[in-house]
Amino acid sequence: MDKNIVKGTIDDVAGRAKRQVGEWTGDTNTQVAGAAQQVKGKAEKAWGTVKDAALDAKNKAQQAHDKEQVEHAASTHR
Numbered sequence: 001m002d003k004n005i006v007k008g009t010i011d012d013v014a015g016r017a018k019r020q021v022g023e024w025t026g027d028t029n030t031q032v033a034g035a036a037q038q039v040k041g042k043a044e045k046a047w048g049t050v051k052d053a054a055l056d057a058k059n060k061a062q063q064a065h066d067k068e069q070v071e072h073a074a075s076t077h078r
Helices: 003-025 028-076
Strands: none
């Protein structure tokens, strides 16, 4: 799991809490700050997810390449 996913989740949860406190107290500045922190967290989580997917794709491509090389080497030694 990418560190951006973890950090984004923390920002999202903290922002949600801050926004809720702002709603309860009627403090619009806290509401806005919380909402902004939530957006930041969601974007960070999305970026981490993209990075994880790219790394997974790279690893799968490397595994397929390695398997192909082994099969090729085995077929040439028959």
